[in-house]
Amino acid sequence: MPIYDLIIIGAGPAGITAGVYAARKKLNFLVITMDIGGQAAWSGDIENYTGYQFITGPELASKFEEHMRKYGIALKENEAAIVLEKSGEVISVKTDKGEYQARSVIIASGKKSRELGVPGEKEFKNRGLTYCATCDGPLFAGKEVSVIGGGNSALDAALQLIKIAKHVYIINNTGQLTGDEIMRQKVEAAGNATVLNNSQVTAVTGDKFVSAVKIKDNSGEKELAVQGVFVEIGLIPNVAFAGKVERNERGEIKIDSANQTNIPGVFAAGDVTDVQEKQIIIAAGEGSKAALSAFRYLARKKF
């Protein structure tokens, strides 16, 4: 089995940027990933990736992908890391399809959607209930839909759906929306959106497809008739494979300012880490830092 200089797990903004930097440093490396573009590909309109005044998530993700492919990077797609282990100076990554070895690893496996954990959620998944407004929004043209959540992801989903659906209910379990002021203003100005604060979803109901969500608020329990439910209540890190790599109380991988984890040679970057802010431009910067740190590590070790 060849021993790579580096394995990058994940190909979102952090993993792809790490790949571009590793390629420019002429490292012998492999990218293992379930998908390309990560959460960025699921974003709606992006106005805060410096240099692009306006771009959609899928467009930016495709620019990232082209940028990576230009370098002819060795890529294992639709492949999931299952176990990461270090033995001596060699790190092995077992996946659902094979096993690979490297001197260093960058974990950039991102996050996945947090689930509501209410009755009906699993039953109606992809039958009206979804975790991706960008992917599934267009299916709800002219319908009444609900977005569960109150942060930037929820507002981003709502802003996409306002253009498509008949009416958008934003069901938020805190006293007010927590997303960017500019996005809140756009939602309020829309005319076809209603914000329901202090509201907890207790169930998703329907027959073959979603027909309503049950909500508990200060006045008791009620039912809201909707044909679509978009769950946007946060993300949890993809770290099931990460073995002895240290994590914080939210399950995020702990890194220092050079993106090193507690295991020498194992670095991490992007949404999977304990860097507080989850932003595409930040993930890209962190991916670059992680690749340059891995390069320094390899050079110092003189493998």
Added chain:
Amino acid sequence: MPIYDLIIIGAGPAGITAGVYAARKKLNFLVITMDIGGQAAWSGDIENYTGYQFITGPELASKFEEHMRKYGIALKENEAAIVLEKSGEVISVKTDKGEYQARSVIIASGKKSRELGVPGEKEFKNRGLTYCATCDGPLFAGKEVSVIGGGNSALDAALQLIKIAKHVYIINNTGQLTGDEIMRQKVEAAGNATVLNNSQVTAVTGDKFVSAVKIKDNSGEKELAVQGVFVEIGLIPNVAFAGKVERNERGEIKIDSANQTNIPGVFAAGDVTDVQEKQIIIAAGEGSKAALSAFRYLARKKF
């Protein structure tokens, strides 16, 4: 005097990205800067800003500037910060033209070129000796030039000059070039570039304009006839105004992973900080983090 939520010092990739994020959070803020685009505007060809496979430094800097101006940000240009002081909860920034107050500050003032410190350097500055290949390279068409340095900045300058000048001498005081392998290969493939390792520049000579550099190497001292000298031996942080803000042994501002300095309310981002890698994509990510941290600080303080 109005008290702003935030003052951003500097408008390179870090300061501009901080500005875009602050604008989207609807903060009442001011940007004070000497120039727009920072070191990015001085870069040659950029192939590692994820999303842009290829863009020149001035082009990317101008996209950054447009992105910032879109938000109608209050901007004081050609203005230098001189003293930063905190008294109670108010931070005051004195400049060469006025004085401003804010609840929080992001220092994103970047770095400036390190000088050689040899006879002739000051005398021939802008008379053949320069610190910016992007700005001044085109003046040396068909001439023999030297680049002093061996890192990425020196290679970047050399790659620009190879296309313009008759011959490029890269004068490097260590045993080998330290820049990216891909750039080293391009320099070697050029045909009109010579790398002089283990070589120290001891003086710049000429009459009205540069005519030669004096070099000391293992075999002694010699003179190299050149009409241009491009100094690329590193950068030093612009921190003369930073007062009690803590710095490391290289003069860089010490920050934690949320871009906080030792002074509450004072944040820093980009090349001016102790983040080891100096890259546009990293500076942009750091600017975003600093703005979001400043926003959290202001929200927590409920100013």
